[in-house]
Amino acid sequence: MPDRRTVDGLVADLGRALGLDELALDGEGRLRIKLDGTEVLMAFDAEDDALWLASDIGRIPASLRDDMLPRLLAANLAAPARGPTFAIDTDTGAVVVMSELLEARLDCGDLEAALLGHVGEAERWSAAVAGGADPAAPAERPRGIGTGGVIWG
Numbered sequence: 001m002p003d004r005r006t007v008d009g010l011v012a013d014l015g016r017a018l019g020l021d022e023l024a025l026d027g028e029g030r031l032r033i034k035l036d037g038t039e040v041l042m043a044f045d046a047e048d049d050a051l052w053l054a055s056d057i058g059r060i061p062a063s064l065r066d067d068m069l070p071r072l073l074a075a076n077l078a079a080p081a082r083g084p085t086f087a088i089d090t091d092t093g094a095v096v097v098m099s100e101l102l103e104a105r106l107d108c109g110d111l112e113a114a115l116l117g118h119v120g121e122a123e124r125w126s127a128a129v130a131g132g133a134d135p136a137a138p139a140e141r142p143r144g145i146g147t148g149g150v151i152w153g
Contacts, residue, residue, distance in 0.1 A: 004029070007044050007051065013108035014115070038119045038126070051101040051111075053118040056094045057126040064131050071128070084121045095129050097122050 015023025029044035
């Protein structure tokens with residue numbers, strides 16, 4: 001069974017690494033953090049022994065839907081098992097990018113790299129969703145992200 005204390009320790013270590021000494025999950029195992037203008041929801045799933053990262057990357061303008069929706073679906077198909085993947089909130093129209101991190105294999109450096117990699121993906125796709133960029137070129141990920149299958153599956 002996953003240990004919430006381990007996850008709390010990882011988040012506290014991440015906070016210290018980012019200069020945010022008070023960074024902590026709430027009672028439901030969630031926190032929101034904003035990096036480089038991108039808000040990230042981090043949520044601990046005790047049943048799956050995983051941390052989830054999710055970001056609202058905007059709404060697709062009606063004029064771009066026919067072009068953008070197939071791109072998002074193609075990106076989901078090509079994504080590693082744990083993401084990043086995309087969803088659309090049908091209530092708000094928000095496009096959400098999500099990544100799953102396996103808690104059992106994370107250390108503070110992995111978590112920091114995953115968070116920064118997630119922010120890079122969110123920024124890249126946010127620009128594409130808004131119609132200002134081609135998401136074909138992958139965002140630069142911090143060194144170590146995706147190595148050994150630790151972060152991206």
